[in-house]
Amino acid sequence: MRVLEVDHPLVAHKLTVLRDKTTPSPVFRQLTEELVTLLAYEATRDVHTQPVEIETPVTRTVGTAFTKPTPLVVPILRAGLGMLEGMTKLVPTAEVGFLGMARNEETLEAITYAERLPADLTGRQVFVLDPMLATGGTLREAVKFLFRRGAADVTCICLLAAPEGLTVLEEELGDSNVTIVVASIDEKLDEKAYIVPGLGDAGDRLYGVAG
Ligand SMILES: O=P(O)(O)OC[C@H]1O[C@H](OP(=O)(O)OP(=O)(O)O)[C@H](O)[C@@H]1O
Ligand SMILES: O=c1cc[nH]c(=O)[nH]1
Numbered sequence: 001m002r003v004l005e006v007d008h009p010l011v012a013h014k015l016t017v018l019r020d021k022t023t024p025s026p027v028f029r030q031l032t033e034e035l036v037t038l039l040a041y042e043a044t045r046d047v048h049t050q051p052v053e054i055e056t057p058v059t060r061t062v063g064t065a066f067t068k069p070t071p072l073v074v075p076i077l078r079a080g081l082g083m084l085e086g087m088t089k090l091v092p093t094a095e096v097g098f099l100g101m102a103r104n105e106e107t108l109e110a111i112t113y114a115e116r117l118p119a120d121l122t123g124r125q126v127f128v129l130d131p132m133l134a135t136g137g138t139l140r141e142a143v144k145f146l147f148r149r150g151a152a153d154v155t156c157i158c159l160l161a162a163p164e165g166l167t168v169l170e171e172e173l174g175d176s177n178v179t180i181v182v183a184s185i186d187e188k189l190d191e192k193a194y195i196v197p198g199l200g201d202a203g204d205r206l207y208g209v210a211g
C-alpha cells in the first residue's frame with residue numbers, strides 16, 4: 001500500500017475553506033469538486049496507457065491513449081458522489097460504478113446497501129472516491145470487494161484521512177496494490193470516530209442531514 005498526501009498550496013487553501021463550519025453546502029460542493037480534480041491529477045499518474053499513432057495537420061506521430069478497458073471510477077455513496085464530477089472532468093472516458101455504504105454510527109461497522117458494478121473487474125484499474133477515511137472500515141470493505149471481483153489495482157482518492165484508519169488499511173491491505181491519495185492526513189479520531197480537526201460529516205455538509 002502506498003499513501004500520498006498531496007502537498008500543494010491550492011489544495012491547502014481549498015481544504016481550509018471546506019473545513020470552516022460556516023461554509024454553506026453550495027460552496028462546499030464546488031470546493032469538493034475542485035479539490036478532487038487536483039487530487040485526481042496526482043492519482044492518475046500511473047494510469048495504464050499505450051502508444052497510439054495519429055496524424056497532425058503536419059505529420060504522423062505517436063501519442064498516448066488509455067488502454068481498454070478504461071479506468072473504472074467508483075464513488076462511495078453518499079458523500080463520494082460529491083467527488084464524481086471533479087473526477088470525470090479529468091477522465092471523461094472512465095466508466096462509473098456505484099457502491100452505497102454507510103457506517104453504523106454505534107458499532108462503526110460499514111454496511112453495504114447498494115452495488116452497481118461490472119461483475120468482472122479482471123485487470124481493471126479502479127479509482128474509489130470517498131472524502132473521509134476515518135476508522136478505515138468503509139474503505140477496507142470496499143477495496144476488498146473490488147479485489148474479489150478481480151481488480152488489478154485500486155487507488156482511493158480521499159479528502160481527509162485519520163492516522164488510525166491508515167494503520168487499519170496498512171495492516172489488512174499492506175501487501176495489496178492499493179494507493180491512497182489524500183489532501184490531508186489529520187491528527188486523530190475523536191470519541192465518536194470523527195476526524196479531528198476534520199470537516200464534520202461530509203455527507204451532511206454536501207447534501208444536508210440524513211434521516
Ligand atoms: O472510515 P470509516 O470509519 O468507515 O468512515 C468513513 C465513512 O463515513 C462517511 O460515510 P457515511 O457512513 O457517513 O455515509 P454518507 O456518505 O451517506 O454520509 C464517509 O463518507 C465514509 O464512507
Ligand atoms: O469525520 C468523519 C468521520 C466519518 N465520516 C464523516 O463524514 N466524517
Ligand SMILES: [Mg+2]
Pocket residue numbers: 079201202203204
Ligand atoms: Mg455521513
